[in-house]
Amino acid sequence: MIRPLARAAVLAGLAAMLASAGARADCRGLQVAEPWIRSAPPGAMALAAYAELRNTGPAPLTISGLAAADFERAELHRNLIDNGVARMRAVPRLTLAPGEALTLAPGGYHLMLLRPRRALAAGAASRIEFLCDDDRSAVTFVLRSPD
Amino acid sequence: MSSSTQSVLFGVVAALAAVAGLVVAQLHFGSKTPSIESGTLLSKPRPIAEFQLVDSAGHPFGRSRLEGQWTLIFTGFTYCPDVCPNTLAVLKGVKARLDEAKVPLQVVFVSVDPERDTGERLGLYTHYFNPDFIGATGNRDNLDSLTRSLSLIYAKVPGTTPDSYTMDHSAALVLVNPQAEVAGYFLPPHRPEALVRDLENVVRRTPAR
Numbered sequence: 001m002i003r004p005l006a007r008a009a010v011l012a013g014l015a016a017m018l019a020s021a022g023a024r025a026d027c028r029g030l031q032v033a034e035p036w037i038r039s040a041p042p043g044a045m046a047l048a049a050y051a052e053l054r055n056t057g058p059a060p061l062t063i064s065g066l067a068a069a070d071f072e073r074a075e076l077h078r079n080l081i082d083n084g085v086a087r088m089r090a091v092p093r094l095t096l097a098p099g100e101a102l103t104l105a106p107g108g109y110h111l112m113l114l115r116p117r118r119a120l121a122a123g124a125a126s127r128i129e130f131l132c133d134d135d136r137s138a139v140t141f142v143l144r145s146p147d
Numbered sequence: 148m149s150s151s152t153q154s155v156l157f158g159v160v161a162a163l164a165a166v167a168g169l170v171v172a173q174l175h176f177g178s179k180t181p182s183i184e185s186g187t188l189l190s191k192p193r194p195i196a197e198f199q200l201v202d203s204a205g206h207p208f209g210r211s212r213l214e215g216q217w218t219l220i221f222t223g224f225t226y227c228p229d230v231c232p233n234t235l236a237v238l239k240g241v242k243a244r245l246d247e248a249k250v251p252l253q254v255v256f257v258s259v260d261p262e263r264d265t266g267e268r269l270g271l272y273t274h275y276f277n278p279d280f281i282g283a284t285g286n287r288d289n290l291d292s293l294t295r296s297l298s299l300i301y302a303k304v305p306g307t308t309p310d311s312y313t314m315d316h317s318a319a320l321v322l323v324n325p326q327a328e329v330a331g332y333f334l335p336p337h338r339p340e341a342l343v344r345d346l347e348n349v350v351r352r353t354p355a356r
Contacts, residue, residue, distance in 0.1 A: 038232060041225075041275030043268055048228035073311060079229050081335055085300060086223075086230045086318040090307055106233050107336070113228070114311055146236065 027132035029057020029098070035141040037113065038106070039122040047071075047120070049111035049128060049141050050104040055096035062095045065131035072115040074128060079108060088112075106146060181352060183345035185333050186319070192328035198293040200257065200285035203270030208255075208283040213327040216355045218253040219346075220321040222299055224260030224314045225272040231256075234320075235276040237337045242277050244343045250350050257293065258284040259301040260314050297321045297329060322346075325355035 035051040055061040066074035076091045091109070096102060104110050111128060120126060122143050130137045181188065200208040221238065223231035238254055245252050256273045258264040261284045264272075273282030284290070294301060299317040306312045320333040320342075330349070333342060 038228070040228070040232065041272040043271045044225065044228070045263070045268075046226040046228040048232075073308070075307065075311075077229075081318050084317055084319055084334065085315050086335075087304070087315045088227070088229070088313045089304075106229060110229050114226075146233075 027061060027063065027130055027135045027137040029055045029059070029061050030063075030096075030130060030132065030137050031056045032130070032137070032139045035128075035139050037120070037126060037141045037143045039120075039143045039145050042119075045115050047113040047116065048077075048106075049113060050106065051111075051139070051141070052101060052103045053096065054101040055098055058098050060095050060097055062093055062133055063130050064093050064133060066111060067129040067131060067136070068111075068113060068126065070117055070120065070126045071113040072117065073112075074114070075112045077110055077112040079110070181348055183331065183333075183349065185338060185341040185345050186322075186331055187334075188322075188331035188349065189329060192324055192326070192330045193296075193298075194326075194328050195296040195323065196292055198285070198289050198296070200283040200289055200293065201266065203266045203273060203282040205266055208281070208285075210327050212281075213253075213323050215325050216251060216253050217325060217330075217346075217350045218255055218323040219333075220255045220257055220297065220323060222257045222259050222294065222301060222316045224258050224316070225264050225268055226260065227314070230318065232276075234318075234335075234337055235273070235280070237339050237342070238280070238320075239276040240339045241342045241346065242279070244339075245346060245350075248343075248347060250347050251355070252346060252350060253281065254279070255281045255283060257290070258282065259290055259294070259316050260303075261285065261287075261290070263310075322349065324353065 031054040033052040035049065037047055037049040040047045063076065066076060068074040076094055077088055078091050079086060079088050102109060120143050122145060124143045125140050127138055127140050130139065195210055195213065197210050202208040221234055235256065242252065242254055258269050264284050269282035269284060273280045301314055301316040304313050304315055318335045320337065321329060322331045322333065324330040
């Protein structure tokens with residue numbers, strides 16, 4: 001026997017879940033400025049995206065992943081030159097303190113975009129989502145040369 | 148003139164001669180290894196052992212391809228989305244400036260990732276920056292032999308998935324003289340203006356015969 005009150009509660013819960021999914025709640029406080037993808041040689045299997053990330057919220061913000069429909073994989077990476085050797089390493093989780101900013105720029109942090117699913121020429125737009133613990137933020141990146 | 152004055156004078160002349168000798172020696176040897184601002188030149192260039200790579204067109208690329216001209220070698224891999232295109236973009240600008248100044252220089256991008264870098268992929272990647280740039284790679288033994296001669300290192304580093312591994316590689320540019328010897332190194336960060344000045348300086352001083 002279905003009690004009307006319970007059914008109403010379930011429906012309300014479902015409605016709330018759908019509403020939150022539809023609203024695409026952002027990674028709270030994440031601000032992404034000047035997003036761009038470095039235009040790459042034809043057939044390039046790895047591209048890099050850059051932007052300035054800032055946590056404008058009152059609480060720490062953790063980016064735990066990326067989703068990019070135009071690529072097979074997207075990961076946050078960091079390059080460093082260590083004793084004359086260029087090393088690139090994945091950064092699985094990045095936490096920004098309230099007010100903290102991180103610049104993704106050539107030679108340092110970047111979003112590593114592996115194996116494009118479509119040809120992306122200069123001027124093309126590509127959407128990349130930042131995944132936070134509960135939320136996600138979609139940002140449109142535009143391909144251009146670094147000059 | 149008293150004998151004591153004479154001996155003082157002699158001492159002064161001898162001292163001046165010694166200083167002049169040092170200055171001449173400095174100028175002479177200094178001119179052999181000019182100092183560069185964006186790296187170091189070896190006082191004694193080091194020979195490169197024979198090696199056998201293949202260029203992106205499928206032609207053999209060995210020691211003989213380094214003879215008779217100045218060459219700049221950079222190691223990397225095409226799955227490298229940041230450091231390698233940064234460096235190749237710098238070299239593109241440097242090469243254009245050197246071409247204008249009629250300073251000949253061969254630029255070679257050696258892929259240390261032969262598993263993924265086929266000749267075709269390497270050609271597309273390298274020629275995007277300049278159609279005259281040469282892309283070359285080879286098997287492990289030959290890559291090891293060449294990088295050892297060049298005093299460079301590289302290593303495969305596993306990624307999050309088996310096919311998303313990355314390569315650590317020396318970030319230096321190696322300058323090879325027309326006798327196929329290592330003449331020096333340019334160290335990061337690579338600044339186009341300084342590289343152009345240094346390369347013009349070095350190549351003009353000792354043009355290929």
